[in-house]
Amino acid sequence: MPLTPLVYWAQRHEEIYLRVELTDAQDIDVQVHEKVLQFRGLGHGAKGQNEYDFSLEFLLPVKSEVSYRSTQRQVIITVRKEQRGWWERLTLQERKPVFLAPDFDRWQDESDAEMEIREKEEKRNKLKASRHKEEGFVSLKTAFLFVYNLVQFLGFSWIFVNMTVRLFIFGQDSLYDTFHTISDVMFFCQILAAVEVLNAAFGVVQTGVIPTLIQVVGRNFILFIIFGSLEEMHNQPVVFFVFYLWSAIEIVRYPFYMLGCFHTEWKTLTWLRYTIWIPLYPLGVIAEAVAVIQSIPMFDVTKLFSIPLPKTIGTSVSFSYVLYIYLVLMFVGLVINFRHLYKQRKRRFRTKKRKAN
Numbered sequence: 087m088p089l090t091p092l093v094y095w096a097q098r099h100e101e102i103y104l105r106v107e108l109t110d111a112q113d114i115d116v117q118v119h120e121k122v123l124q125f126r127g128l129g130h131g132a133k134g135q136n137e138y139d140f141s142l143e144f145l146l147p148v149k150s151e152v153s154y155r156s157t158q159r160q161v162i163i164t165v166r167k168e169q170r171g172w173w174e175r176l177t178l179q180e181r182k183p184v185f186l187a188p189d190f191d192r193w194q195d196e197s198d199a200e201m202e203i204r205e206k207e208e209k210r211n212k213l214k215a216s217r218h219k220e221e222g223f224v225s226l227k228t229a230f231l232f233v234y235n236l237v238q239f240l241g242f243s244w245i246f247v248n249m250t251v252r253l254f255i256f257g258q259d260s261l262y263d264t265f266h267t268i269s270d271v272m273f274f275c276q277i278l279a280a281v282e283v284l285n286a287a288f289g290v291v292q293t294g295v296i297p298t299l300i301q302v303v304g305r306n307f308i309l310f311i312i313f314g315s316l317e318e319m320h321n322q323p324v325v326f327f328v329f330y331l332w333s334a335i336e337i338v339r340y341p342f343y344m345l346g347c348f349h350t351e352w353k354t355l356t357w358l359r360y361t362i363w364i365p366l367y368p369l370g371v372i373a374e375a376v377a378v379i380q381s382i383p384m385f386d387v388t389k390l391f392s393i394p395l396p397k398t399i400g401t402s403v404s405f406s407y408v409l410y411i412y413l414v415l416m417f418v419g420l421v422i423n424f425r426h427l428y429k430q431r432k433r434r435f436r437t438k439k440r441k442a443n
């Protein structure tokens with residue numbers, strides 16, 4: 087003979103919760119027809135291990151889909167109200183069935199429930215607002231990166247095209263006046279490149295700060311100290327090779343980033359971005375090293391940037407010592423960035439392959 091378990095209830099504007107006190111319940115069957123809920127199940131209740139059942143006729147219509155979950159201690163049933171609203175009692179009959187009691191763990195009166203809804207609504211609105219903010223930030227960031235990359239692309243394209251055209255027109259002669267014709271734009275692009283260090287440092291782009299710092303500081307050292315400060319270096323052909331190698335990678339790298347801003351890619355461009363540094367980087371470092379070595383006697387003669395020593399010692403330390411140290415640093419920088427670019431290349435092509443599979 088089935089027994090009746092203890093049932094606790096609570097409501098919200100849209101739902102009814104029933105908690106059936108049955109331990110280790112099995113063979114549970116819960117059904118709702120019209121306004122009547124029927125429960126049947128085997129388990130350990132107030133009267134020991136037995137079959138338990140009950141039925142409830144709700145005050146108002148409910149939806150026929152009912153959900154329940156059984157834990158070790160109880161069965162929790164959720165029934166959705168047909169119409170949103172607050173019920174003055176659970177059952178149609180005014181007298182409360184004896185096995186039914188309020189679930190004080192979940193109990194809320196109407197105003198509590200309304201407060202809960204308002205809090206949920208507020209939370210949802212806040213989340214929406216923060217999502218809007220985030221989206222606004224993302225589009226601002228994308229616009230900023232796109233404009234930055236476009237400016238750099240235009241700058242380096244101008245340099246590359248100008249040098250190539252001059253090479254065709256003036257042949258070898260063009261190697262001697264690269265600095266005079268190109269340096270203004272190169273100064274502009276390389277000063278602007280400091281933005282890349284900030285982008286990496288502030289997480290605007292997901293990349294390491296050190297490789298970017300090495301790249302920007304390394305190039306600006308050559309541009310401002312070696313070429314910029316020594317007039318004797320201005321008409322050296324090495325300027326041509328350094329500028330040409332720098333701009334050759336940048337006319338590929340920046341359009342690659344520009345497409346990346348729109349989550350687009352052009353496979354050939356991606357391949358070029360992650361491949362042509364393999365010959366260009368060592369060549370670039372060699373060209374820069376040649377420039378540094380060429381400048382050493384010039385710094386010795388002009389005593390530019392030499393560090394004066396106290397009068398008692400009487401002489402000064404030539405800047406060329408700094409340059410010897412810099413040559414070593416260049417080699418270290420080359421190794422760090424070569425490894426970094428190799429890792430980026432592997433990561434890029436590995437992910438692509440995985441996506442393709």
Ligand SMILES: CCCCCCCCCCCCC[C@@H](O)CC(=O)SCCNC(=O)CCNC(=O)[C@H](O)C(C)(C)COP(=O)(O)OP(=O)(O)OC[C@H]1O[C@@H](n2cnc3c(N)ncnc32)[C@H](O)[C@@H]1OP(=O)(O)O
Pocket residue numbers: 231235291292293294297298299300301303304305331332335339343344346347362363366367369370371374415416417419420423427430
């Ligand atoms: C600490 C001070 C030390 C001073 C030491 C001095 C020693 C100096 C030695 C220096 C030697 C320098 C030699 C050098 O000047 C010679 C040359 O340049 S020769 C020419 C060849 N050169 C090159 O090929 C290097 C070109 N440069 C670079 O590639 C970068 O500057 C580098 C930092 C080296 C690597 O770039 P990065 O780490 O950013 O890799 P990724 O391109 O793969 O980017 C990673 C993700 O970030 C996104 N990203 C990056 N930048 C942007 C951007 N501007 N806009 C939009 N998105 C960007 C990129 O899309 C990647 O995202 P995802 O993975 O999602 O695609």
